[in-house]
Amino acid sequence: MKETLSIGEISALFNLNVQTLIYYDSIGLLVPAERNPKNGYRRYRFDQIYRLATIRYLLRLGYSLKEIHASYLESRDIDSTLEQLKKQSGILRKKAENLLNTDRAIQQKIRxxxxxxxxxxxxxxxxxxxxxxxxxxxxxxxxxxxxxxxxxxxxxxxxxxxxxxxxxxxxxxxxxxxxxxxxxxxxxxxxxxxxxxxxxxxxxxxxxxxxxxxxxxxxxxxxxxxxxxxxxxxxxxxxxxxxxxxxxxxxxxxxxxxxxxxxxxxx
CATH class of the missing domain: 3.20.80.10 (Regulatory factor, effector binding domain)
Incomplete structure (x- = not known):
């Protein structure tokens, strides 16, 4: 198992654009473990994939990058996580309900x-x-x-x-x-x-x-x-x-x- 991965390898592993990883680096959300001083090439420790996986998970749940970076990643424990997940579930259910109501209205207009x-x-x-x-x-x-x-x-x-x-x-x-x-x-x-x-x-x-x-x-x-x-x-x-x-x-x-x-x- 490799100890470090290049930005290209991380990109392929997560099916992410390289520019996305560069942006995460620029805002301090996912900073590479090593950076070649001559050519600027980034390398990531293998265990950093878990942090990136958590970022992807939170984005899928509807959190913004600002929310993830400002509070969630550094303050996780079982109690706070469950509370946050319940809150986010309520937000997503409300959005889903609004989308369904919008779709019903669209379907009625079509008919x-x-x-x-x-x-x-x-x-x-x-x-x-x-x-x-x-x-x-x-x-x-x-x-x-x-x-x-x-x-x-x-x-x-x-x-x-x-x-x-x-x-x-x-x-x-x-x-x-x-x-x-x-x-x-x-x-x-x-x-x-x-x-x-x-x-x-x-x-x-x-x-x-x-x-x-x-x-x-x-x-x-x-x-x-x-x-x-x-x-x-x-x-x-x-x-x-x-x-x-x-x-x-x-x-x-x-x-x-x-x-x-x-x-x-x-x-």
């Missing part, structure tokens, strides 16, 4: 687009009936871009006169309804009331959506229509760069009863 896009007929206006639908409330446009829900979920926009209110649509395609309710505390979120809606589509930039809304309202002149419009962004700026290709479904609630009218007032 929403794939389900809604084939239905699009830009000129058609029709009456559709929907069950209750839930959304995560975001608020006005000034709050929109600071909320991660806006980026991950399909966007629903409530228009009333000149005001707009944004939400993240909690699209439920029925594939994992119980899982969704558990992970998002589904029933806490506000509801778009069930009922009939006069529906049509807008294609293009959002600044011109009022023109499409007027066209759809005109087409449904025989209905008693709410003054609220519920718009679902199917193709938006996150999936299409050209605003001319944005597609939004415009849904205008049809007021069938006084009870329905009251419910719409609290949307």
């Amino acid at each position: 929403f687009i794939e389900q809604e896009l084939p239905k699009v007929d830009i000129e058609r206006v029709s009456v559709k009936e929907f069950p209750e639908r839930r959304y995560f409330p975001i608020g006005g446009e000034e709050l929109l871009y600071g909320d991660d829900s806006f980026y991950l979920n399909p966007t629903v926009v409530f228009y009333k006169d000149d005001s707009k209110y944004f939400g993240a649509y909690l699209f439920d395609d029925g594939e994992n309804p119980n899982q969704q309710k558990e992970t998002t505390d589904f029933l806490r979120f506000p509801v778009i009331p069930a009922g009939r809606f006069l529906c049509g589509y807008h294609q293009g930039a959002y600044e011109h959506i009022y023109e499409s809304t007027r066209r759809i309202r005109d087409a449904g002149g025989e209905f008693d229509l709410a003054d609220i419009t519920v718009n679902f962004n199917i193709i938006d700026q996150f999936v299409e760069r050209d605003s001319k290709n944005y597609i939004t479904e415009v849904q205008i609630p049809i007021i069938d009863s006084e009870e329905h009218r009251v419910r719409l007032l609290i949307l």
Whole structure:
């Protein structure tokens, strides 16, 4: 067994880039036992591989190099190690939960687009009936871009006169309804009331959506229509760069009863 190993041998042993080992040396994390004064070649004692293995292990657990160097390597004992591992396990579980929730939102958005896009007929206006639908409330446009829900979920926009209110649509395609309710505390979120809606589509930039809304309202002149419009962004700026290709479904609630009218007032 060799007493010392070259930086190349250490690199091959751990499948690490030589530059990584040079960096570890520069910050004092893994300093070679010997350095040739003439050519600067580094050599490491064989037992230094255990220190490097510990560094790799801690990096795999999610510790930063700063954390490893500042405290962990020099203060290990069974009690402190177990305490640190429990703490790190909690951090990793939280990260994993956040990643799973993000992936669920992404999958829901994919399914929403794939389900809604084939239905699009830009000129058609029709009456559709929907069950209750839930959304995560975001608020006005000034709050929109600071909320991660806006980026991950399909966007629903409530228009009333000149005001707009944004939400993240909690699209439920029925594939994992119980899982969704558990992970998002589904029933806490506000509801778009069930009922009939006069529906049509807008294609293009959002600044011109009022023109499409007027066209759809005109087409449904025989209905008693709410003054609220519920718009679902199917193709938006996150999936299409050209605003001319944005597609939004415009849904205008049809007021069938006084009870329905009251419910719409609290949307």
